[in-house]
Amino acid sequence: MHLAVLTQRRSHTGVAGAALGRVGGPALALALALPRVASTAPELEHAIERAHGIEVQTVRTAARMTWRSRSVICPARVGDKQRPVGTLYIRQLLVGRDIGRANPAGKQMQNFVYLVGDKDAGACFVVDPAWDVAGIVERAGEDGMKITGALVTHYHPDHVGGSLFGLSVEGLADLVAKNPCKVHVHKLEADGVKRVTGISEEDMVRHEGNDKVSAGEVEVELLHTPGHTPGSQCFRLKSALVSGDTLFLQGCGRVDLPGGSAEEMERTLSQRLSKLPDDLTLYPGHAYGGEHAPLGEVRRTNPFLSSFQKRSRAR
Numbered sequence: 001m002h003l004a005v006l007t008q009r010r011s012h013t014g015v016a017g018a019a020l021g022r023v024g025g026p027a028l029a030l031a032l033a034l035p036r037v038a039s040t041a042p043e044l045e046h047a048i049e050r051a052h053g054i055e056v057q058t059v060r061t062a063a064r065m066t067w068r069s070r071s072v073i074c075p076a077r078v079g080d081k082q083r084p085v086g087t088l089y090i091r092q093l094l095v096g097r098d099i100g101r102a103n104p105a106g107k108q109m110q111n112f113v114y115l116v117g118d119k120d121a122g123a124c125f126v127v128d129p130a131w132d133v134a135g136i137v138e139r140a141g142e143d144g145m146k147i148t149g150a151l152v153t154h155y156h157p158d159h160v161g162g163s164l165f166g167l168s169v170e171g172l173a174d175l176v177a178k179n180p181c182k183v184h185v186h187k188l189e190a191d192g193v194k195r196v197t198g199i200s201e202e203d204m205v206r207h208e209g210n211d212k213v214s215a216g217e218v219e220v221e222l223l224h225t226p227g228h229t230p231g232s233q234c235f236r237l238k239s240a241l242v243s244g245d246t247l248f249l250q251g252c253g254r255v256d257l258p259g260g261s262a263e264e265m266e267r268t269l270s271q272r273l274s275k276l277p278d279d280l281t282l283y284p285g286h287a288y289g290g291e292h293a294p295l296g297e298v299r300r301t302n303p304f305l306s307s308f309q310k311r312s313r314a315r
């Protein structure tokens with residue numbers, strides 16, 4: 001028996017979910033989907049017992065469970081059939097500060113590279129490995145993480161490497177040579193990625209929108225978000241949304257470059273991304289107007305996003 005803290009999460013549909021954290025003992029990684037019928041503490045206890053076979057004993061709670069978050073202490077069995085869910089690992093690397101310090105062009109571009117994955121498993125993807133591949137691999141190693149794949153937001157050389165303003169930028173080709181792994185791209189971006197970086201078809205996995213890939217137990221959903229380029233992708237994993245050049249804190253990606261489309265960008269911002277919850281943290285591809293922020297805040301403060309949303313609501 002191990003003690004765990006059960007936190008009930010507020011949801012507009014009622015009690016929809018809860019997470020068990022640990023108080024001493026081995027790590028407990030359980031995410032419970034709770035029935036929506038429970039409105040009192042005894043009902044909630046019963047519901048958890050029935051649904052998950054965990055013996056629940058409320059130690060501290062109010063007589064009535066409301067929809068607000070509250071904690072109860074309960075003993076839980078470890079090693080039940082619940083699938084481990086992994087612990088989100090996300091590291092934001094700013095070019096010119098955290099990597100590629102000797103690269104003035106990279107510093108000027110204010111690109112972000114991300115390491116995202118499963119802390120427990122020590123496995124991560126690198127999102128848009130460019131400018132300083134050795135530095136990226138080194139940062140991952142410092143955190144005890146192994147890079148098991150690359151995710152590509154889009155094919156521009158500041159994100160994947162290649163030739164940019166007459167400069168040769170490190171990127172995917174250097175990554176697959178130094179740290180062999182698959183490169184996950186949207187199918188509409190694949191030919192552009194090959195042309196710009198010189199990687200081979202065998203290095204790549206071509207994806208459809210909404211495909212999923214995993215690092216350890218952490219699943220990443222590949223969202224197709226065209227507008228900046230035809231095969232632009234955003235990546236959703238647990239509480240994070242990595243958005244590349246589709247969305248910045250104070251703007252969105254250019255639509256006047258080859259393959260860009262203002263209509264597609266409007267559809268992406270007003271429809272494709274509009275269902276995502278406010279409490280996701282947005283991690284953009286450049287440090288334009290900030291490094292990260294809750295999506296709900298970006299919806300209120302980003303002039304592009306709020307005007308597109310208003311227009312689509314008015315329709």
Ligand SMILES: [Zn+2]
Nearest residue numbers: 154156228245
């Ligand atoms: Zn771009």
Ligand SMILES: [Zn+2]
Nearest residue numbers: 156158245285
């Ligand atoms: Zn860019």
